[in-house]
Amino acid sequence: MLLLLAAAGAAGCGGRATTHHKPGTTHQQASGSVGTLLDARDEAGHRLRQVPAKGAPEVKLALRPDSEDGWNLQLEVGNFRFTPDSVGGAALAGGGHAHLLLDGRKVARLYGPWFHLSATQVPQGAHTLTARLYADDHTAWAVDGKPVEAAVPLTAPAPGAAGHDHATPGAPSTSPPSAQAPSPDPAATADRTVTLTVHDGKVTPAPGRTELKRGERVALRVTSDRADTLHVHGYDKELTLPAGQEATLVLTVDRPGLFEVETHESDLVLTQLLVR
Template sequence: MTTPTPISCPVPGLRRTVPAVAALAAVLLLALAGCGGRATTHHKPGTGHEQATGGNGTLLAARDESGHRLRELPAAEAPAVRAEVRPDTEGGWNVHLALERFRLTPESTGGAALAGRGHARLLVDGRETARAYGTWFHVPAGARTLTVRLYADDHTVWATAGAPVQTTVPLTAPAATPSRTPEPPAAPAARTLDIRVTGSTVTPAPSRVELKKGERLTLRVTSDRADTVHVHGYDREAVLTPGTPATLTLTADRTGLFEVETHESDLVLTQLVVR
């Protein structure tokens, strides 16, 4: 083996060999790669980057139903989720997510886990059906429960106190209020108007009687001669026998001004104003 020839260094008194320079360069490259260079996501097989670096939660041995590992965060740092469910007029449910300390990041799904970022997965009746990358989505009719669970970008499950960060809501329609058949309005009490005819004198003196539409009125007319009482507009009549009260009852179902008079003596007994 040939012994390397020493190379003189321009600095007085300093000499370096070629192997020494090469070794020094290798050390500098390793240092840059490990400390001062760009961050890397390479890690040991079976170990996540965040587990290797010690940040963004602690991976637990526990897994969810699909085999995704739980990533533990302190309660004060863990995200939270609530689901507001509203029946859809065309069937199913419209769901709105209310998120705390969490942002949906579909653009980085599959990357490294970062606290406060990731996506949600929907479990309908305990079975995973879809991912949610937005705060609004629709669940078809027929489901009974909905669970919304939060995941990191690397598909680990955000957890706190050893349990996944999630919310579960029932998908049940609100109890229908029994319909009640409206009760018909009570019929107004009938009013009675007593009128006496003596010769050509009408007692009380003819005037206007105000009625509400639908109100009932009973006319009781006593005359000293045979005659007929008639209500114009309603075409109602009653025969008057001398000294005997004649009763005529009607429902004021027409609006306007209507005269009550006698046929033979042609006397106006009263006027009915129906409003």
């Protein structure tokens, strides 16, 4: 199987006002004790946090097609550790998370070395996929004025080129059309339901932690005033959020840990799932 590997580029981390923080805490101003904050910012407005090249965070990105859908990604990092429990806090040397960017547009935040990229997230054609390292305060780690990142080329085939539709083209339907029954409430089978609203860039109720027992089913019921995509980190589950319409994602939490739920376009943390 083809494996593409990109060496890390020297770069740094910068910050901006954000709702990404631990529930119950306020966003902390980046401290000058770790590197130097530059005026330069990345595409999303995060300031760069420059550190010396020696001992700076490093990243490599490996990409291979998944046999069922999309691609499997692996981040190989050096002088760096993923710190999901302290996101939103002050920048700590060699700690933080990564952003995954497709042609410069953020598609996911990563709190670990592995990620599955669905084919639905990548339009047909040739693209560049980039993994960039960030500190806990959302500044971008940088060396010599450039973000610490790695990039690989990615080409997405035409939709349906490798699909699983086994129907014969042009074959008539074997079932007559019938009246469609009302769709059942997807949250009906859930043990817990979390209802959230996004309006004017604010989350209601304020982001907090939802404590769950391993094996429970949780329903995330979200209404956003703008079209967006919800993403559950660690489970790689996504949900399209139509503007002004309620959407529900039901998830079985089958492994312990702290998993962040965020939106892609508005870059907001909605809640954190704490599974014990």
